[in-house]
Amino acid sequence: MERILAPSILSADFKVLGEQMELCEKSGAKYLHFDVMDGMFVKNLSFGVPVLASIQGHTGLVMDVHLMIEEPIRYAEAFANAGADILTVHYEACENLQETVDKIHACGMKAGITIKPDTPVDVLMPYLDQAEMFLIMSVEPGKGGQKFIPESLEKIRTLRALLEERGLHTDIEVDGGIGLDNVKTVLDAGANVIVAGSAVFKGDLSENVSEFVRIFEEDE
Template sequence: MMNILAPSILSADFTILGEQIKETEAAGAQYLHFDVMDGLFVPSISFGLPVLKSIRKASNQVYDVHLMIEEPIRYIEQFAEAGADIITFHVEAASDPREVIDKIHSLGKKAGLAIKPKTPVEAVKSYIEHIDMLLVMTVEPGFGGQKYIDECTDKIREARDLIKEKGLSVDVEIDGGVTMNNINVPLKAGANVIVAGSAVFNGDIQENVRSLMAEFEIV
């Protein structure tokens, strides 16, 4: 499967957000990762629909929206209308994950399902054939700048093995703690969509994107 970099705007400078998004696109980043936090499912509050709608015109990237909110079914339609291409929600946050998946697909969007570091891959096994992407969190969701949790590498491998076993073409995305020094770890374990925040937006954005994506060819 194609390896994809998804810069997370959670680490961007919001005074020049549009410019920085364009820099990630110019350097070749295919996706843009958009973290939505509600202060309930996770302790933090981030940004939501108005921001997504306003930045949708900033680039032609795939807008990868990660909902860290309770009962995401309530907002699927609004995020689809605001410009999301992929909508990912947490299995731990939905009363009926299959209902949410079906809702996302009914709106013509790709559906992703996410698991926190302590949630086993088994929790999404019954949904794996119905989703387009599985997001394995490699930090506790809710805050940027955390260190990659090494124990999550086995979960990435387990997720990829499950997908292969079933003969599916589901992407495995990872989010949290990625740096130039460890990006090869999740890639080798089977992840093919890599979210990176600080590693992209701290310093020279275009150079950071190119350097991170260069690792795709090495692994």
């Protein structure tokens, strides 16, 4: 499966966001991870539809939008119009997850389903053939700078095995506490889409992205 780096712009410098997006793309990133927080499902607030709309058409990166909000079905159409390519919603935040996934597809986007660290992988079993991507949170959602939760590796392995048993080659994305020092372990567990924030945007952005890509290619 293709291995993809998804830099999280939660860690970007918004004064030069356009330049940083361009550097990410030129250095080998494929996705741009866009974290949306509502202050209810998680304590923090972040950006939303207007920021996504403002960068629409200014990059070739796939817009990978992660909604940490209550009842995300309410905003599926707005994010589609703003340029989201993949819309990932939390299992824990949806009253009717199937209806939410169907709405995302109806709006022309790929659907992602994510679970918090304390939520067991088993809850995803009814939806294994419903989503184009599953996101394993390896930190508590809602704030950056946390350490990777080691138990996440077993969840990734379990999910990959469940998908393979059904002949599904669905993307598994992992978000939280991933850097150059531990990304290989995450890939080896079965993930293929890696979200990284400070590990990309702190220091030399181009060099950081290139090093992630080198590890991806070396480990294939």
